[in-house]
Amino acid sequence: STAKLMGKDAKSKVTFDDVAGLQEAKVEVMEVVDFLKNPENYTKLGAKIPKGVLFVGPPGTGKTLMAKAVAGEAQVPFFSLSGSEFVEMFVGVGASRVRDLFKKAKEKAPSIVFIDEIDAVGRSRNKVNMFQANDERESTLNQLLAELDGFGENTGVIVLAATNRPDVLDKALLRPGRFDRHIYLELPNKQERKEIFEVHLRPIKRADGIDVELLASLTPGFSGADIANICNEAALIAARKKKDLVEKEDFIEARDRVVGGLERKSQIISPKE
Numbered sequence: 001s002t003a004k005l006m007g008k009d010a011k012s013k014v015t016f017d018d019v020a021g022l023q024e025a026k027v028e029v030m031e032v033v034d035f036l037k038n039p040e041n042y043t044k045l046g047a048k049i050p051k052g053v054l055f056v057g058p059p060g061t062g063k064t065l066m067a068k069a070v071a072g073e074a075q076v077p078f079f080s081l082s083g084s085e086f087v088e089m090f091v092g093v094g095a096s097r098v099r100d101l102f103k104k105a106k107e108k109a110p111s112i113v114f115i116d117e118i119d120a121v122g123r124s125r126n127k128v129n130m131f132q133a134n135d136e137r138e139s140t141l142n143q144l145l146a147e148l149d150g151f152g153e154n155t156g157v158i159v160l161a162a163t164n165r166p167d168v169l170d171k172a173l174l175r176p177g178r179f180d181r182h183i184y185l186e187l188p189n190k191q192e193r194k195e196i197f198e199v200h201l202r203p204i205k206r207a208d209g210i211d212v213e214l215l216a217s218l219t220p221g222f223s224g225a226d227i228a229n230i231c232n233e234a235a236l237i238a239a240r241k242k243k244d245l246v247e248k249e250d251f252i253e254a255r256d257r258v259v260g261g262l263e264r265k266s267q268i269i270s271p272k273e
């Protein structure tokens with residue numbers, strides 16, 4: 001959508017309360033919140049506040065959610081764009097979008113720029129690519145690097161980016177002063193899945209005795225996004241059956257559907273040889 005391409009400038013209402021598990025990542029992210037809220041504590045000692053932080057982790061582990069929570073906790077505006085949006089753009093458009101977004105972020109500083117799927121623009125440049133989109137991607141990447149270098153130290157803009165493919169990123173992006181800090185978000189363990197269920201069960205009108213422990217044991221390998229999906233799917237299933245409350249069997253049915261979806265996805269992604 002155009003609105004998304006232009007970059008959203010919204011106050012995020014997400015807080016750490018909405019992010020379950022991810023304890024280590026949260027601790028590191030809290031420091032970023034403090035950079036935004038109390039920059040003087042660092043600058044008065046001559047420290048340079050980091051400009052770029054890279055969230056690394058599998059799909060659906062809460063990278064976008066965490067970025068929004070940083071903005072929500074620090075109460076600063078959140079500007080976002082997605083790397084994959086640039087792939088189909090006309091030459092020159094990607095670079096100017098990046099320039100405009102950073103301009104707005106600087107005007108509204110302290111603020112956050114969030115770049116989802118940075119690997120889509122930030123893939124290593126020295127690999128020969130047979131696709132035409134390459135030129136556009138490169139000019140977008142160059143503009144991004146120029147922005148990171150161009151805005152001086154301690155401007156109050158912190159750039160957060162997310163990827164599940166850190167291995168393909170252009171080394172230039174990872175140099176000191178760019179995305180030199182990495183925060184890892186892993187798939188949740190059983191206890192963390194339980195906590196994620198608890199967050200996503202909050203808005204659901206459910207029958208007594210929904211066993212969160214059981215749901216957590218039935219979902220090994222599921223991401224936070226999959227769990228959110230199960231909770232919503234369960235409510236949809238119960239609604240279709242004209243129930244007043246969502247019951248255990250609805251959650252089990254929803255889990256089976258989500259498993260089905262995941263199996264189909266993994267067949268597409270990794271066809272059997």
Ligand code: ATP
Pocket residue numbers: 018019020021022057058059060061062063064065066116162164196199223224225226228
């Ligand atoms: P992708 O790599 O696919 O973009 P992502 O890591 O950015 O995924 P999000 O978009 O943040 O993942 O997660 C999608 C949704 O899944 C969130 O909006 C939230 O509802 C849920 N979710 C993911 N992780 C968590 C978590 N740790 N706690 C609570 N909810 C979560």
